[in-house]
Amino acid sequence: MALVRVISSDGAAFLVSQRLAKRSGKLKTEIETFRKSSDNSEAQPEIRIVTIRAEILRLVLQWLQQHQNDPVLPANQNEQDGRGDAEMGQSQWDRDFLAPMDLGIVMELILAANHLEVKGLLDITCKLVESKITGRTVDEIRTAFKLKSDFKGNEEEQTRLENRWCVEN
Amino acid sequence: MKLKGILQNMPDFKSSRAEIQQFPYALPPEVWEKVFSNLSPNDFxxxxxxxxxWRELLxxxxxxxxxxxxxxxxLNTIDLNLHxxxxxxxxxxxxxxxVEEFWKSVFSSSQTHFDTLSKQCWSSVHEDPELRFEKAQNLLEKxxxxxxxxxxFGIQDFLSHVNPRSLNPAKSVMHTQLMSNYIGLTLAEPSPNNEMEAVELDFQKQTQLSLLNSQFGYNISALSINLTHYTIINCWAVHFVGLLEHVPNLKILRLSGYVAYSEDKRLLAKKFPKLNHLELLDIENYREDRKTKVSLTRQLISRYGPQLLSLICGENLLFHVDRKVPNSGLPNLHLLLFKNINCGALNLLSQMDWPLESLQLQVNEGEDHYVRLGNFFKAVNKFGPTLNHLQLAVHLDQLVGQVLLNQVNRMTMTVCPSVFKLTTEYSNICTSWWWTLVQAKFPNLVELEVHMDHASKWDMIFPKMAFEKMSKLERIFISCxxxxxxxxxxQRITRRSIKQGKRVRIAATTVITVGRFAKNVTGLRERKKHNCLIV
Incomplete structure (x- = not known):
């Protein structure tokens, strides 16, 4: 079985099958680039992901492992052939997978799934954050994300006035 | 004092490598917290x-x-709601x-504007939720x-709402970021009944407009001006140029309305402001008196023509372009959407050396018989070397001069080697000469998009023929x-799915099997009755 070494930003190496790695659009491109540039077709590709740390990378690979037999969703949405996300649904495994994570980890996972082009994982993590950010008031969102208002001068007031203009019209 | 403490804790840079590796931990956590307090999200x-x-600390x-x-x-993944x-x-x-960057990418992208408009003409207009800009389309409209x-009065209302102080011209106005980067204005001519009232109103208008623009102008990248009624204001064009001075970052300019004014010499003397970012001009619905020599359209093209990348126009362009200037003053035109095309327009196009990459030609229904097929292809041939995407919103079979197979060769003398995407109506595909023409003219076609209006036309025989005839064709989209x-x-069909005879599940009750191609059409028709297509 052909393998590939995926190295996280903090130096941890993961040895995964190329078949599994290729389910990520980014890793697939990297493996193909490596193949083209390498003379030895047997050589094991090594891919360094500088923006994802080991803990998050492990979660992505774990998710890929679980979903390795799902049909690949095209990353380029224009290419999608009429199959909606709803059809894919969120499995019990996915719910258990996401349940123990805090919001910070989920956000890092979104960034990782987006970077590695793993459409399925991106969809379920975005859905989770969506529930925290849609239909909420400004204060509820600030509490959920531990945010403080950092507006300067009358910017906040101005924004509120303009928003009100859009709602009333 | 704090700084002194930091410096004392700093390692000696001449020290060993091991000590340097210890460096991050040599400072107390609260100092690191201070150091990291202003990181950008990416640095963070x-x-x-x-x-x-550091992770624990932050x-x-x-x-x-x-x-x-x-x-x-x-914003790109979930369904958006304005609230x-x-x-x-x-x-x-x-x-x-x-959020504002997102608006900017939607509102001020000339490509998005072009795509949205070019989609509207097809018989099968539908919302495609998979396309990024269409996901935001609803919001965009709102x-x-x-x-x-x-x-x-609408402007006055807005100004008093967002910034009550701005209504007082004595107060200095600050430049404020506007959420949308877009402003649409509908201007009506003053009532001619009372001259004094009209003058008064005119003054008010100018004040409001300049206030709006001086406050938000820097931020506006798309401006749409609609002139209602039959406008005979002599000074409209001069006023308009004055308005442009306030919007130096304009990218998209759209004009619509009918203007009939006597020749305005003042427009010639008027200095047009620099609009370095202007790249799209949409004058499709802007009509000027065709006898006017100093028309605004002509002045706009002569001033901004060299920088324009996209143009959306109708046959009105013909009366206002300067044919004596090489390429009619539009040397860098990449995207062109020509509505209501006629013979005159086709002749003009066939004389231009525009480096067009995307071209959409549209003929109004019922006017097809005024256009000659020969002229049509003469115009398309002209852009053969650069054209990537050709959209034929024309029922070619209804144009004058129906093609005979032996005439196809003459028309296809110019090959368009870079055209990789072709969008067309289904009726064209059904003509006897279509594939001979496409094969000879667009040998490198990769994507074919076919629009049809009616379900009864839903037959899937042509995809297989298309893949057989066009060796480089990879995918076909059928929009209905x-x-x-x-x-x-x-519906998306690929060469692979046809080869594999892959069953493409479309809905719970309906199955299309692509690949096991209909061996006899009668069978196909029978199956159609049972709401099941085998192709």
Whole structure:
């Protein structure tokens, strides 16, 4: 079985099958680039992901492992052939997978799934954050994300006035 | 004192490598917290990815700092609702910036504007939720409405709402970021009944307009001006040029309305402001008296022509372009959408050396018989060397001069080697000469998009023929306005799916098997009756 070494930003190496790695659009491109540039077709590709740390990378690979037999969703949405996300649904495994994570980890996972082009994982993590950010008031969102208002001068007031203009019209 | 402490703790740079590796931990946590307090979200991510200690230290700020990075991904992934997007703007400065960048990418992209308009003409217009800009289309329409002012009182209302102080011209106005980067204005001519009232109103208008523009102008990248009624204001064009001075970052300019004014020599003397970013001009619905020699259209093209990348026009262009100037003063035109094309327009096109990459030609229904097929292809041939995407919103079979197979060769003398995408009506595909023409003319075609209006036309025989005839063709999209029940509006068929005989599940009750191609059409028709297509 052909393998590939995926190295996280903090130096941890993961040895995964190329078949599994290729389910990520980014890793697939990297493996193909490596193949083209390498003379030895047997050589094991090594891919360094500088923006994802080991803990998050492990979660992505774990998710890929679980979903390795799902049909690949095209990353380029224009290419999608009429199959909606709803059809894919969120499995019990996915719910258990996401349940123990805090919001910070989920956000890092979104960034990782987006970077590695793993459409399925991106969809379920975005859905989770969506529930925290849609239909909420400004204060509820600030509490959920531990945010403080950092507006300067009358910017906040101005924004509120303009928003009100859009709602009333 | 604090700084002194930091310096004392700093390692000696001549010390060993091991000591340097210890460096991050040599400072007390509160100092690191201070150091990291102003990191950009990207730098923040790099820092937390670097080492465990820093990650733990910055854990409390993680969600707040990463929000501006996650928000653009969410905006592209989830279904948007205006209320939520507005709420995000109020959350923090970073979130507000992200939302405004998102608007900017939707509102001021000339490509998006071009794509939206070029989609509208097809018989099968439908919303495609998979396309990024269409996901935001609903929002776009709502926000556009909020910033489209029907009259001067609307502007006054807006100004008093967003910034009550700005109504007082004595106060200095500050430049404020507008949420949409777009402003639409509907200007009506003053009532001619009372001259004094009209003059008064005119003064008010100018004040409101200049206030709006001086306050928000820097931020506006798309401006749409609609002139209602039959406008005979002599000074309209001069006023308009004055308006442009306030919007130096304009990218998209759209004009519509009918203007009939006597020749205005003052326009010649008027200095047009520099608009370095202007790249799209939409004058499709702007009509001027064709006898006017100093028309605004002509002046706009002569002033901004060299920088324009996209043009959306109708046959009105013909009366206002200067044919003596090489390429009619539009040497860099890449995207062209020509509506209501006629013989005169086709002749003009066939004389131009525009480096067009995308071209859409549209003939109004019922006017097909005024256009000659020969002229049509003469115009297309002209752009053969650069054209990538050709959209033929024309029923070619209804044009004058129906082609005989032996005439096809003459028409296809010019090959368009770079055309990789072709969009057309289904009726064209059905002509006897279509494939001979396409094979000879567009040998490198990769993508074919076919629009049809009616479900009864839903036959899938042509995809196989297309893949057989066109060796480089990879995918076909079939868009249907009223598809059979359970079918998507847009169906994608690839060469691979045909080869593999892959069963493509479209809806619970309907199965299309692509590949096991209909061996006899009678069988196909029978199966159609049972709401099941085997192709």
């Amino acid at each position: 991510l790099a820092v937390i990815n670097t080492c465990h200690e 854990r409390p700020q993680r969600t707040a700092t990463l929000l501006p990075l996650v928000l653009p991904i969410l 939520d997007v507005l709420t995000w703007r109020e959350v923090s400065h970073g979130a507000k910036f992200v 926000v556009t409405c909020c910033y489209t002012f029907q009259d001067y 306005a009223t598809p059979p029940r359970g079918f998507p509006h847009r």
